[in-house]
Amino acid sequence: MQVISTRAELQAWSDAERAAGRRVALVPTMGALHAGHLSLVETARAHADQVVVSIFVNPTQFNDPKDFEGYPRVMEDDLAACRAAGVDVVWTPQVEELYPDGAPVWVDVEEISEPLCGQNRPGHFRGVTTVVTKLFLAARPHVAVFGQKDWQQLAVIRRMTEALGFGIEILGGETVRESDGLALSSRNVHLGPVGRKQALRISESLSLAQQRIDDGERSHAVLCEAVIKKLGEATQARVDYAEFRDPTTLELAGENLQGPTLLAIALQFDADPDGQGAEVRLIDNRVLAVR
């Protein structure tokens, strides 16, 4: 496994691979790799000859400096995990390389970046789309893989890729969960025992919504109320959002659900009452089958 640090080196490597007729896949990560990331690596492997993983904690997508500082950084573990997973190249750029001095340059996706996390994390998606543009331009991949857990991010990146014409295929990797249903996230480590237990209300509310739909319920308002009630059982948390939207355009669902519908949820947890854990914001989602 090669570890590459400079952009120029990565571009030259990718150009040579492309010239040799090999397909290159990119899995952008912020490190702190877990089984969810490794499943993205597997998907990448199935679609390309060479798999690049980038590890970069991107400062511009953190609206909360505490979240940025506290974000887990475990480079040695990450490199070992990549090696074990058969990754070909790990790219570990420095902040100064991706954000050189001078006038700031941003890539902005309007509309679909505005609701949900866009509303709760001002500037977040501008940071994401800008850094992903830089990662794409450095790795020059044929295909890039992003987790479906960050569904809005995936939708925003799909839109950006199409509109700017990168010519890169975007794949969404299925969410990997703990055996009890909690979606894997690098931020889960911040949960105290009480928060960890209550965090199950998220995946439970996703299942509950599907169950109610399977039982015949179609009313947006009724389903929303059921979900909010279930989430309310997580007393250590407050609901940032719980919304039913179109999976592609992210427009709000109508009065009665029709066709596949995204249920997107974000919860903001406090530390446990006894002080264990720390503040942490978790998101999850499910595309509900509505027949």
Added chain:
Amino acid sequence: MQVISTRAELQAWSDAERAAGRRVALVPTMGALHAGHLSLVETARAHADQVVVSIFVNPTQFNDPKDFEGYPRVMEDDLAACRAAGVDVVWTPQVEELYPDGAPVWVDVEEISEPLCGQNRPGHFRGVTTVVTKLFLAARPHVAVFGQKDWQQLAVIRRMTEALGFGIEILGGETVRESDGLALSSRNVHLGPVGRKQALRISESLSLAQQRIDDGERSHAVLCEAVIKKLGEATQARVDYAEFRDPTTLELAGENLQGPTLLAIALQFDADPDGQGAEVRLIDNRVLAVR
């Protein structure tokens, strides 16, 4: 000479050229090609094996719909000029291909896009940087050539290319002038005979500033006054701006000029008093040698 219309076809062509070890140059144009453009083609030829000219009147960089509608469109002449100049590929995308339906996506360069034309043409540079990103991603060139006449555009694109990390070399082509000094522009055709004569005050004021500097003048205020006075002789026009700035960062020059200094000028012409010609905005600039 190949004429390519779709983005996918151009990307495939460029990938094949790159894989074969040939260097690709891109000259982005809005058509209505004149000797200035052809000189950019020559520069491109000197730096690459294959020269691509894109012809696309980009709607998003026109802040004035009349300017967009009135912009000269002469595709047959342009193709003939490219053929005669030995261009390898002409790319003629349609608006729908570069701006597919869906959420708008923008590339924004802050700060250096704000003064000068940025102030007088709101949204102009956002349109330029967005379309140039799309052209770069489609043509995948090693080098791209832009005219120095649009100095701020060149500075903005250099900054964008560096900050996003395209890995593309940006070259500025020298301004080509009529024998009397008027900088070539596709918009010159709109000048009536009176406006055409008065438009000479622009290049004259650039020379005047250099002359005064060569004679020992360094005062920003004095030089500015001399330039404004000269431009005032163009009674059919009003001055949008005439400013002394740093050639790279576009920051305003200090009280006394030091080192190479950009003098950037924009004039807005009315139609001639007898109704000949039409409204037209002309820009020109010179990097003044200050020793």
